[in-house]
Amino acid sequence: MLHMSGGLVDADKVSQCLQLLQSSSPSYLLLSSLDAARAQLSENPRSFDEPVAMALETKEQLRIIPGVSVLDLSSFFSDFPAMDPLRITLSASDLHLSGYEADDILAEEHQIVSELVGTQAVTFAVNLGTRWKDVQNLVQSAKHLSEKYFSAKEYRFGKHNYVRSPLDKFTVKLTPREAFFTKKRRVRIEDSLGEICGELICPYPPGIPVLIPGEVVTQNSLSYLINVRDQGMTISGAADGELNSIMYGDDNQ
Template sequence: MIIPGISVLDLPCFASDFPAIDQLRITFSASDLQLSGYEADDILYEGHQIVSELVGTQSVTFAVNLGTRVQDVEKLVQSAKHLSEKYFCANSSKPIKENFVCGPLDKISVHLTPREAFFAKKRRVRIEDSLGEICGELICPYPPGIPVLIPGEVVTHDSLSYLMNVRQQGITISGAADVELNSISVCNL
């Protein structure tokens, strides 16, 4: 079954030597609908009372287990169709959102070792004012659970844009003292 704007992760998505995927997990993306995984998850939960297992910036994963009934899967399919009907045409004329999945990890500049940054004097600045500063803490959005900034790394335009996008989406932040990401700790030099 094809639902416009919804793509489902399946075995052909991987290289030919990939052994298998967990068939008890259904992962789909609504990015063609201009929806993040978080937005799609919120709509499915609030509008259809569907609870996901894991949410990412671009996808939502659902678990099928012993308690899952045929009606539950049918409800998920109908809810995905509803997402498509509501957002496919409505968002087709909107520009595609920037995708920052790997961008902040492409170019890094480290001016202090993590140890030097840990022991350096620090100050807290608004996240908007951190460009070019040396990060004094670990900032790790979850998922995917990969640090965007580590102590000693220079805050770049790419990492700052990514973090502001993450903050807007309400993604969980670990490591940072300010989990709301209104401010970050930077090193005094």
């Protein structure tokens, strides 16, 4: 939903962009829900005061738990203007837990369902239906994680060592078109170093491709993919969703 107000944005330019991007068959259920939300806020402009206060108080309680860190504006190197106050993003890396491990424990042992999980963090959403006892359950569950894992002497990362997404250095042997049409073979992912990737491999989050068709598999990209695969990250684009193998192309054809 775009709100046009004042002269900061050229309305005709926005309309032209929409003609290129918008669907010719929008979801009217989604549109009606947006309008209903707008109407609710119009009738009660302060309806989100309690959820926002609830989220802020919860973040303060979580910050003092040993081994648990909370994402805030100070976490960014750039001048980030603002963050959604209704999102609570936790990192349990000081507890030697990946985001996936922490998420599994919270879901299975404490029945807390996250909104989004990544290799290093878990995000929770506070909304109009959230109750104080719900956020207190999150705080108590985080305390249990701290008590169980923060003082553990054994270094539990094992194969969960975090690596940055290898997007800085890459080599392309084929264009995406050439790689798409070339004959492909399947190879075990552990044996794919130096091969030409024949498919788009995109871990989520963050939803940015690590390998595209025609790109050479490097040690950095291979290590990263095996790392996130073993942590249970969702992989899209690959024919083998579990990423035990990848499709590669032959540049000699």
